[in-house]
Amino acid sequence: MKPHVALLASPGMGHVIPVLELGKRLSTHHNLHVTVFVVACDNSLQQTSQLLNSTNHENLLDILLLRSGDISGLVDSDASIVTKILVMMRVSLSSLRSAISAMKCRPTALIVDLFGTEAMAVADEFNMLKYVFITTNAWYVATSIYAATVDKKVLDEHTNQKLPLKIPGCTPVRFEDTIEPLLYRNDAVFYWYIRLGMDMTTADGILVNTWEDLESKSLGALRDTKMLGRIAKAPVYPIGPLARPVGPPPVSRKDAVLDWLDKQPTESVIYVSFGSGGTLPAKQMIELAWGLEQSQQRFIWVVRPPSDHDASGSYLTADNGSAGFSDYLPDGFLKRTHNVGLVVPMWAPQAQILGHPSVGGFLSHCGWNSTLESIMNGVAMVAWPLYAEQKMNAAMLTEELRVAIRSKVWPSERTVERDEIEMMVRRIMVDKEGLAIRNRVKQMKNSAIKASSEGGSSYNSLSQVAVDCETSLQCLKAMAQGG
Structure with a gap:
């Protein structure tokens, strides 16, 4: 027995x-x-x-x-x-x-x-x-x-x-x-x-x-x-690391997200998501949208309705609110970025996205699940902590492990403006610094595989x-x- x-x-x-x-x-x-x-x-x-x-x-x-x-x-x-x-x-x-x-x-x-x-x-x-x-x-x-x-x-x-x-x-x-x-x-x-x-x-x-x-x-x-x-x-x-493996994608989402990724160059897309419960203030969402647009980099952004009072506002809620998400994005944003970006309401198959060869960066809330999924797929990060122990995680990622970059002040303390967001996205996606970070995180991926084998x-x-x-x-x- x-x-x-x-x-x-x-x-x-x-x-x-x-x-x-x-x-x-x-x-x-x-x-x-x-x-x-x-x-x-x-x-x-x-x-x-x-x-x-x-x-x-x-x-x-x-x-x-x-x-x-x-x-x-x-x-x-x-x-x-x-x-x-x-x-x-x-x-x-x-x-x-x-x-x-x-x-x-x-x-x-x-x-x-x-x-x-x-x-x-x-x-x-x-x-x-x-x-x-x-x-x-x-x-x-x-x-x-x-x-x-x-x-x-x-x-x-x-x-x-x-x-x-x-x-x-x-x-x-x-x-x-x-x-x-x-x-x-x-x-x-x-x-x-x-x-x-x-x-x-x-x-x-x-x-x-x-x-x-x-x-x-x-x-x-x-x-x-x-x-x-x-x-x-x-x-x-x-x-550890214990995180979701990259398995077959959910059929209902395959055409909308992963098929789009199939058409993009290797490591050219930054994935933007704040976990299963993270939400941003309305003003910060506007600045993030402008920063992504100004960076001129390809992106997938998982968007939730804004919350000015609770950064964990979606933590125990069902996936609702997908209709009308363009109402809280800048006027014309979706039209101007439709050739380079994909906005996904509420949810996306994160493990499959991070495991896709077209993804080269992850703007993340630094929840430990997301952190491990990023490391296990060799994807460099932009740290954007919101609540719980995420600031500690982000500090470890940026200063000790050096597999992420961060804003000058944590986003929970003040609004990160579009120019700084543009700079961070470009640093991780196209600058030499980003290449060095990607090499480090790939080494860490090998370490993770060895530990679990x-x-x-x-x-x-x-x-x-x-x-x-x-x-x-x-x-x-x-x-x-x-x-």
Whole structure:
């Protein structure tokens, strides 16, 4: 009998996609029986179901949807996305417990994403191993664990005096790059973030969507008992990159997007997208349109209605609003750029676009999923972070890894004007600097492939998790026989 592992994914493509890819990796590479629980809100239920069907077409995984239902009576309508997701996860715990209890072959381990740490109590109830899967990078893990244990004075100096947060063994986090929850010290999201850091240290292991060559510094600090290892306690397993592979495109979108790319020269197109939930203010959308037009470079731009109040405004919504998208673009923009650009409403097959030979750049919000998809396809980036830990990701990409460029000031701080956008697009697409960046990211792509291949660092790391699950199963069998 195969060891049985359960995975829990919180709402949102940024969590569901890597959890599904982890499940597929455990099933195909390590011969585990995998059940994936996906918490879905009613607003995005159709979108989530479509993703699950397309991802699991080979039936490698058992997938169960846990519908969170209507939470409007439990959370304010203007609450943050993080708060809403946490409430959804809490409401879903009883369904998760019932589903596991009803299984004939109960899992030996439960792997939860970063919003699901409360579910580790369910793992304890059923005597299961418990792991946290951090769908972003090791620097984020280090920051979270350190922030949860450091003296309040240190956090005060970071958030009030705007001093860098110095994390033992890691690159310091500048105030302007810091993760959002640390900025809201009196908000519930801050206390969730601190609890997350504490919860991680109680797990049987921390799985991270990164690899050794990408983040050797942060990973070393998390393992070093004289640095972060003394407080991290749980072993850290870099198992990435886990991102969507370039597979067959959705038929409904093939003619509109990929066929257009087939007609463009190699590495001549910049892809512009802000993830599954990112939105821009109306004024910034106008400037971005003008910047793309002035650059005279080919582009694909995934456009959503603007939001002047919430950069994550589309995170838990369905794909609506595609009609009339020209209403919030400059007059005549579509007509003037129809020979060089393609504007796509709401959604595009991103993995297939980034894997297309005609794409040479990616103007990205720097969500970790998108970052990994870009690296895995050898595509250089223009960093445009919006929310969550995206500024930290962008700082890593531009300054440490040097596979991206950025604006002078983060777009969340002020409007980036058209002339600067034009300059950034041309820098990444046609200047010598862009060529050097593309060469670096292609080297990183090779590193990612090596880490994930059999015998690579991430492959071996995940193998250890599989071995632990097998050992736990044998122990349970022995206990049952002894009883």
